[in-house]
Amino acid sequence: MNPGLASIGMATIESRRLVLEPQVAAHAQAMFDVLGDPAIYQYENEPPSSVEWLRDRFARLEARQPPNGGQHWLNWVIRLPSGELAGYVQATVCADGRAAIAYILHSRYWGQGLASEAVEAMITELKARYHVRTMSAVLKRGNLRSLRLLERLGFSRASAELHAALGAEPDELLMIRN
Numbered sequence: 001m002n003p004g005l006a007s008i009g010m011a012t013i014e015s016r017r018l019v020l021e022p023q024v025a026a027h028a029q030a031m032f033d034v035l036g037d038p039a040i041y042q043y044e045n046e047p048p049s050s051v052e053w054l055r056d057r058f059a060r061l062e063a064r065q066p067p068n069g070g071q072h073w074l075n076w077v078i079r080l081p082s083g084e085l086a087g088y089v090q091a092t093v094c095a096d097g098r099a100a101i102a103y104i105l106h107s108r109y110w111g112q113g114l115a116s117e118a119v120e121a122m123i124t125e126l127k128a129r130y131h132v133r134t135m136s137a138v139l140k141r142g143n144l145r146s147l148r149l150l151e152r153l154g155f156s157r158a159s160a161e162l163h164a165a166l167g168a169e170p171d172e173l174l175m176i177r178n
Contacts, residue, residue: 073091139173
């Protein structure tokens with residue numbers, strides 16, 4: 001078992017300009033506003049249907065793992081110096097040292113380096129505290145902004161074999177960082 005997963009109390013992470021706070025149900029109202037940004041959904045699914053739905057989802061995620069165990073859900077909201085929430089970063093961490101990461105940032109903060117800073121801060125935490133050795137991210141092939149972000153952070157395209165083995169869809173890219 002990964003020693004960092006034995007006790008899953010999450011830490012607040014501070015970077016140069018941001019604070020990553022462990023996501024809890026109390027963040028639902030502010031995050032509902034962030035996640036209501038239509039620009040986010042050019043390549044993503046759809047916004048949450050209601051604050052109540054989001055609050056219930058966040059409450060379930062506070063368990064930090066599914067009922068059957070086997071992995072851990074680490075979710076942080078991104079807080080700006082102004083106190084506003086700008087988005088989130090998250091990782092699903094497996095006991096074998098792998099993690100699948102994801103992130104969303106409201107479009108008014110795009111192009112400022114905030115997503116890179118938040119994801120890099122999370123990666124540093126994943127490696128140091130949870131002993132993650134390999135990270136993956138899945139994105140839509142047309143999402144060039146996210147592709148460039150991942151490449152800047154040291155991710156590269158997975159092989160076709162790994163892409164298929166991990167179940168990425170044909171319109172998706174699987175990116176890996178070791």
